[in-house]
Amino acid sequence: MKELDILFIHPATHYRSSDQDGRDLVTFLVMPLGTLALADLLDRNGYSTVVYHTGIEQLQDRSFKVEDIFRLYEPRVVGIDLHWFVHSYDAVRIAEIAKHNSNAHVVLGGFTASYYAEEILNRFGCVDAIIRGDAERPLLELMRHLENSELGGVPNLVYRGRGVIKRSRREFIAGVDDLRGLDYANFELLHNRERYCRLISQSGDLDPHPWRVSVKRHAWLPLGRGCSVDCSYCGGGRGAQRLITGRPEPIYQPKEQVLETLSKFMEYGIDSVYMDFDPYPDRRYYHELFEMIRREGIDISAQFLLWSLSDRGFVREFARTFNPLYSTLTISPETGSEEVRIRNKGFHYTNEELTRWLEYAKEEAVPVEAYFSTGLSSETPEAFEETIRLAERMVKRYPIASIACNPLVLEPGSPRHLSPEDFGLRIKFRDFLDYYERFRRLALGLPPESRLGYDTEWQSEHQIIDNSFRFNQMISSMKEGFQ
Amino acid sequence: MPVFEMELHLPVKVFRRAPFIYTGVDSRSLILGAFSDPLTNRGMNLQRAFPLLVSSRHPDGRLADQLFSLAFLYIDDDERRRLHLTHPILLEGEGEALETLLSGANRIASTLGCASMDIEAHHEVLGSISFPSSMSPISYDLGKATLIGLNEVSLIKKGFRAVEEIRCLSADIHYLEDRLSDEKRSNEYVAAASPKEFKEIEKMCRSLPIRSYTLSNADATLNPAENIPISEGTTWIIRRRRRWGFGELTVEGFMRWSPNLFEAMERFRTPYLPLFQDILRYEYRAGKVFEWGFRSRDKGIILPLLSAAAEAMKHMGIETIQLGCVDFRQGFLKNLLEEYGFKVVHRIRLMRRTVEH
Numbered sequence: 001m002k003e004l005d006i007l008f009i010h011p012a013t014h015y016r017s018s019d020q021d022g023r024d025l026v027t028f029l030v031m032p033l034g035t036l037a038l039a040d041l042l043d044r045n046g047y048s049t050v051v052y053h054t055g056i057e058q059l060q061d062r063s064f065k066v067e068d069i070f071r072l073y074e075p076r077v078v079g080i081d082l083h084w085f086v087h088s089y090d091a092v093r094i095a096e097i098a099k100h101n102s103n104a105h106v107v108l109g110g111f112t113a114s115y116y117a118e119e120i121l122n123r124f125g126c127v128d129a130i131i132r133g134d135a136e137r138p139l140l141e142l143m144r145h146l147e148n149s150e151l152g153g154v155p156n157l158v159y160r161g162r163g164v165i166k167r168s169r170r171e172f173i174a175g176v177d178d179l180r181g182l183d184y185a186n187f188e189l190l191h192n193r194e195r196y197c198r199l200i201s202q203s204g205d206l207d208p209h210p211w212r213v214s215v216k217r218h219a220w221l222p223l224g225r226g227c228s229v230d231c232s233y234c235g236g237g238r239g240a241q242r243l244i245t246g247r248p249e250p251i252y253q254p255k256e257q258v259l260e261t262l263s264k265f266m267e268y269g270i271d272s273v274y275m276d277f278d279p280y281p282d283r284r285y286y287h288e289l290f291e292m293i294r295r296e297g298i299d300i301s302a303q304f305l306l307w308s309l310s311d312r313g314f315v316r317e318f319a320r321t322f323n324p325l326y327s328t329l330t331i332s333p334e335t336g337s338e339e340v341r342i343r344n345k346g347f348h349y350t351n352e353e354l355t356r357w358l359e360y361a362k363e364e365a366v367p368v369e370a371y372f373s374t375g376l377s378s379e380t381p382e383a384f385e386e387t388i389r390l391a392e393r394m395v396k397r398y399p400i401a402s403i404a405c406n407p408l409v410l411e412p413g414s415p416r417h418l419s420p421e422d423f424g425l426r427i428k429f430r431d432f433l434d435y436y437e438r439f440r441r442l443a444l445g446l447p448p449e450s451r452l453g454y455d456t457e458w459q460s461e462h463q464i465i466d467n468s469f470r471f472n473q474m475i476s477s478m479k480e481g482f483q
Numbered sequence: 484m485p486v487f488e489m490e491l492h493l494p495v496k497v498f499r500r501a502p503f504i505y506t507g508v509d510s511r512s513l514i515l516g517a518f519s520d521p522l523t524n525r526g527m528n529l530q531r532a533f534p535l536l537v538s539s540r541h542p543d544g545r546l547a548d549q550l551f552s553l554a555f556l557y558i559d560d561d562e563r564r565r566l567h568l569t570h571p572i573l574l575e576g577e578g579e580a581l582e583t584l585l586s587g588a589n590r591i592a593s594t595l596g597c598a599s600m601d602i603e604a605h606h607e608v609l610g611s612i613s614f615p616s617s618m619s620p621i622s623y624d625l626g627k628a629t630l631i632g633l634n635e636v637s638l639i640k641k642g643f644r645a646v647e648e649i650r651c652l653s654a655d656i657h658y659l660e661d662r663l664s665d666e667k668r669s670n671e672y673v674a675a676a677s678p679k680e681f682k683e684i685e686k687m688c689r690s691l692p693i694r695s696y697t698l699s700n701a702d703a704t705l706n707p708a709e710n711i712p713i714s715e716g717t718t719w720i721i722r723r724r725r726r727w728g729f730g731e732l733t734v735e736g737f738m739r740w741s742p743n744l745f746e747a748m749e750r751f752r753t754p755y756l757p758l759f760q761d762i763l764r765y766e767y768r769a770g771k772v773f774e775w776g777f778r779s780r781d782k783g784i785i786l787p788l789l790s791a792a793a794e795a796m797k798h799m800g801i802e803t804i805q806l807g808c809v810d811f812r813q814g815f816l817k818n819l820l821e822e823y824g825f826k827v828v829h830r831i832r833l834m835r836r837t838v839e840h
């Protein structure tokens with residue numbers, strides 16, 4: 001068995017298939033962007049580090065069990081990311097396995113873990129500590145302080161000390177200089193890395209259509225942290241960021257570093273990057289970054305998620321910069337009703353402005369991915385009909401490569417979660433245990449008590465789920481538009 | 484000796500090394516990174532497209548892409564499965580990876596129960612070849628594509644034999660017009676068909692006995708012509724009055740042409756045909772008749788159609804007219820076109836190898 005300073009484990013979410021064989025399947029394969037960067041930071045500071053992705057391992061070898069990792073390694077620390085709430089059950093399950101099979105100190109991090117730090121430590125004895133918010137310096141210091149057990153000096157740490165849950169006094173909020181030194185592309189530390197970029201581009205074994213062959217390699221490009229607005233449904237907006245990480249305003253990744261990451265991605269044969277960080281509508285940062293990408297001759301596709309509508313110049317610059325093979329611009333109008341949009345979206349716009357923007361995309365020959373949601377505050381059944389009508393118009397007239405409508409799931413730390421009454425919600429998910437239970441039932445193949453975690457004043461949970469079915473059925477029955 | 488590996492992957496660099504236009508039915512999903520058009524055969528949904536990428540492994544474990552070919556599974560007119568490989572694109576190296584590509588493709592063809600594995604070899608390319616340049620859904624701009632040199636003799640040694648030769652002929656449009664105007668022809672019944680009109684008679688046109696070459700009539704989705712949208716003035720039909728009928732007109736022939744969209748691709752910067760907007764608004768140097776059909780070898784059918792297509796092209800400022808998909812059995816058409824100033828500028832050889840099971 002090999003001694004290891006730190007073992008990172010990404011907990012893919014499990015669910016039991018509803019067909020007769022009740023197979024154990026995995027979903028949500030993407031790792032939070034920072035995991036590899038954290039592993040690399042520790043590695044460069046002399047700590048032996050390995051990253052395991054349980055989903056990749058399981059897709060590679062059906063008989064894989066998390067326990068197997070502990071037959072190979074004896075880690076001092078096990079770090080498990082619990083950023084997105086969908087991993088609530090699996091993260092804790094893996095923490096239990098780690099505790100059972102090793103003497104490691106088990107640490108959790110990520111937004112969900114940060115938001116529920118005290119509750120998790122209170123309820124689950126298998127978790128020793130949680131890093132709230134940015135984890136770079138705290139994790140390094142944790143490694144140093146573990147020997148002398150003086151965890152009170154580790155910033156952002158919530159931990160169990162002599163049976164009592166404690167919070168460290170120091171605070172760390174990563175600044176641009178902290179981000180500058182991070183390497184998000186050290187795939188060498190990831191076990192079975194070659195499968196990762198390929199598998200996150202498709203739904204892996206979950207894909208019910210085996211003839212749909214995924215042909216690109218995809219990676220997430222780190223561009224910054226934070227947001228400048230609050231959408232009612234988002235657990236990563238300005239307010240949530242303040243609450244969880246203490247970050248008052250968004251920061252961008254230095255552009256030179258983004259170029260370096262892109263160059264490394266190219267060396268790994270990555271075709272396309274997902275760019276999901278767009279907190280300021282002026283987009284000066286991107287105009288400069290795109291110019292640099294062109295100058296460096298970086299040949300890669302991009303899926304850019306516009307958080308607000310852009311001007312035509314941006315659409316053109318985007319088209320000039322990225323390889324068009326897999327490039328798209330993604331927008332999320334969320335709803336066809338302008339009133340509902342204003343109530344829920346931090347960056348809102350009228351349908352006329354949206355149409356104008358779609359014209360730009362059409363003229364610049366840039367395909368568009370569009371996302372709607374249902375379950376928004378003030379969304380009545382009539383307002384949802386407006387969503388359907390807008391989507392129909394978009395598919396008929398514009399270069400829509402993909403369009404979908406998802407029912408919103410209640411996100412921890414979102415404005416709707418923090419003040420449900422203000423948004424007309426009756427919530428069913430409040431505590432960590434509610435999320436843990438939701439995903440435990442999914443993993444065991446038990447029917448969920450609630451899928452979304454709320455009803456609204458205007459629609460029941462059942463109606464909201466039905467809306468999204470109806471929307472997606474309508475879209476798949478449409479023959480018109482861009483085939 | 485480098486070690487080669489094959490995987491299913493369409494890297495973005497293929498579009499730079501060999502700019503192409505994709506005419507498959509699943510553009511929308513390809514943008515998102517997947518081929519989604521299945522082949523339904525004998526009650527099964529089979530994977531249709533296989534992006535074959537051969538890479539060499541560096542001593543440090545990294546992979547360097549060497550060769551790329553897009554392979555398609557299709558059903559021929561005799562209900563046999565075949566695997567069709569497009570001409571391999573050289574991404575790096577000297578093409579030593581061809582053997583790995585062929586044996587990998589052979590494995591796929593064998594697993595799928597294919598009767599043969601075929602390679603589309605661009606055998607002769609003289610000057611600029613107008614869009615579409617392939618009988619598959621991926622048309623490379625052959626003037627720019629880094630095609631691997633395919634040596635026919637060595638392919639024959641590997642068990643391949645040439646089963647088809649498809650030609651494209653090209654002429655100066657002004658010369659052609661002069662030649663055509665020397666002849667007295669009646670074009671009384673030549674008319675442009677609107678997209679709606681063509682839809683109505685499409686079946687009839689595609690069942691004419693003398694037709695442009697396609698890989699398969701039974702499995703037509705691969706045929707680029709099926710998916711190239713019809714614009715006003717690009718489809719011409721010739722009708723004749725039946726001798727025994729009372730005013731009834733029958734379709735005697737048709738031609739469909741497209742401006743050279745490889746020229747438009749410089750503006751649109753996209754491989755996806757549905758994203759090309761108002762294609763007739765732009766200037767082009769060349770145009771191509773890519774689909775045609777005639778009831779008989781009658782000059783009185785062919786020349787009026789050619790004249791109508793050429794005139795429409797000239798109207799847009801096009802200087803070069805091409806006519807493609809002429810297979811080697813259609814010598815009469817080649818000879819006729821040569822009489823009017825056309826020259827063969829592009830030959831595609833279809834090399835076939837039987838797949839052992």
Ligand code: SF4
Pocket residue numbers: 227228229230231234235236237238307346347
């Ligand atoms: S724009 Fe809205 S959804 Fe996007 S990160 Fe900010 S608050 Fe969240």
